[in-house]
Amino acid sequence: MPVNRLYKLYLSPHRKYVKILKNLLGFVPGNLSLYRLAFRHKSVATSVKKGVKNSNERLEFLGDAVLGSVVAEVLFKLYPYEDEGFLTELRSKIVSRNNLNQLARKLGFEQLIEYDSRALGPTRQGSLLGDAFEALIGAIYLDKGYDFTRHFLVNHIIKAHIDIHTLEQTETNFKSKLIEWCQRHSKDISFDLIVNGDGENSKLFTVQASVDGQIMGLGKEFSKKNAEKLAAEKACEALGI
Amino acid sequence: MPVNRLYKLYLSPHRKYVKILKNLLGFVPGNLSLYRLAFRHKSVATSVKKGVKNSNERLEFLGDAVLGSVVAEVLFKLYPYEDEGFLTELRSKIVSRNNLNQLARKLGFEQLIEYDSRALGPTRQGSLLGDAFEALIGAIYLDKGYDFTRHFLVNHIIKAHIDIHTLEQTETNFKSKLIEWCQRHSKDISFDLIVNGDGENSKLFTVQASVDGQIMGLGKEFSKKNAEKLAAEKACEALGI
Structure with missing residues (x-):
């Protein structure tokens, strides 16, 4: 075992954190601050410069792209x-x-994510984990490079935890489900973006899903895509699809 | 120069194609069939197995992901x-x-893309090039790996041909443009997917963009996203945005 890894695991002041990460990930991390950042939700972030906060959102952007690329190759x-x-x-x-x-x-x-539960409703806590997972991929990529990240994802994540063939069989997402149902039943489906009311958070998107002109579901989210998904989910529920 | 490269450039029966690629890309390709596939549009593809055609569409899927990952890191x-x-x-x-x-x-x-111009309307020839570019990235990735592809993209494409700072300033796409305009003018915008008429190609999506309930643009494309874009573009035109 190289001296550097020995030091990190047994002597460094961060050895406890290093051991937790090693147990979870199966390797000894290099730049620890990247991993800490990956698990830091914006609800506990502080401003670092020009209004940018030290949350995991930028790493999530990067990790999402790297993950997309690795999964694309695996499926290809x-x-x-x-x-x-x-x-x-x-x-x-x-x-x-x-x-x-x-x-x-x-x-x-869950044990690693730092967040302020008071700042989050119980429904918004759900995506914390997936967001942190993507941010972690970004951190590993910056720390260890693409080939290492690809190997980690393929061998420690995909082969060990993702049943691709079962996912292949599962029903697709609610939006596709709703659109397919409407096409099969010759119904007109529309997703309309509704302009915010006064006093509403201007970053919030409201989308209504209408079937043959009748509103069947309403979604409010911080991205239009997620608002559409939520509206579609509610419409599927309402229509018993 | 290694013997293999010398052979490819000067002796192989494919030396003419290898030289063209080397001039365009700046490196000697390994697996030539990947590059030929990257430039083969589905209009000239033949069926290889189980209805799958030897067109560049699968490589485009892979290349799109790799390109997204490299550009994400560059911007990060x-x-x-x-x-x-x-x-x-x-x-x-x-x-x-x-x-x-x-x-x-x-x-x-343009000189490398194989396609059947009779099978494509003049308006559909436009995306051939961008599609082939993405497919080429997929081919380079499979042929040479991620680090090589990243180096090629950063040094031969992004630094040489893409003015990121100018793009940063340019107006965003028509859909965002239209949505922003509607929000600014307190108008209701909706993108509605219209069910195909009888006899229409079932793979074609028709989307209408309506502003305050009035149809301002109609787009027909082979993906819903592109149909929305086209509808938005036409609505922007009609509204003089």
């Missing part, structure tokens, strides 16, 4: 005779917030 | 004090179909 090679539509849909199931949340919970990330 | 490092919203928006400008089309044209890819 695993399914040599499927078209790009199949590959795109299967990848979106694998990297769905729901799937990543479950994965992060199974991996025991 | 170039803008250490910008948040993930800024990074996401700037990346989408860089990898926009419009930007990639221009890039591929500038790089001289």
Whole structure:
């Protein structure tokens, strides 16, 4: 074992944190501050410069891209005779917030995430885990490079924890589900972005899902895409799809 | 120069193609069939197995992901004090179909793309180039690995041909433009997916963009996202935005 790893695991003042990470991830991290950042939710972040906070959101952006690339390659090679539509849909199931949340919970990330539970409603705590998982991938990439991250994802995450063939069979997301149902039943489906009322958070998007002109679901989220998803989910519920 | 490269450039029966690629890309390709596939549009593809065609679409899926990851890292490092919203928006400008089309044209890819012009309307020829560019990134990745592809993209493409700081200043895409305009003018905007008429290609999506309930633009495309973009573009035109 190289001296540097020995020091980190047994002598460094951060040895406790290093051991936890090693147990969770299976390797000794290099730049610890990247990993701490990956687990820091914006609710406990402080401003570092020009209004930018030291939360995990930038790492999440990077990790999401690296994860997308690794999963794309895995599926490209695993399914040599499927078209790009199949590959795109299967990848979106694998990297769905729901799937990543479950994965992060199974991996025991909850003990590492720093957040302020008072600043979050109980419903918003769910995506903390998946967000942190993506941020962690960003941290590993910056710390160890692409090939290491790819190897970690393929061998420690995908092969060990993701049942691709089962995901392949599962029903697709609520939005696709709703659109398919409407096409099958010759109904008109629309997702309309509603302009915010006065006094509402201007960063919040409100989307209503209407079937044949009748509003069946309403979603409010901080991205239009998530608001659409939520509206679709509610419409599926209302229609018993 | 290694013997293998010498052979490829001067003796192999494919030496003409190898030289063209070397002139365009700046390196000697390994597995030539990957590069040929990257430039083969589905209009000239033949069926290989189980209905899957030997077109560049699967490589485009892979290359899109690798490109997204490389650009994410470049922006992450170039803008250490910008948040993930800024990074996401700037990346989408860089990898926009419009930007990639221009890039591929500038790089001289037109001479390499195989397609059947009779099977494509003149308006659909535009995205051939950007699609092939992404497929090429997929081919380079499979042929040479991530680090090589990243180096190629950063040094031969991004630094040489993409003016990130100018893109940063440019107006965002038509859909965002339209939504922002509607929010500013307190108008209701909706993008509605219209069910296909009988006899229409079932893979075609029709989206209408309505402002305050009035249809301002209609888009028909093979993906819902592109149909929305087109509808938004037409609405912007109609509204003089």
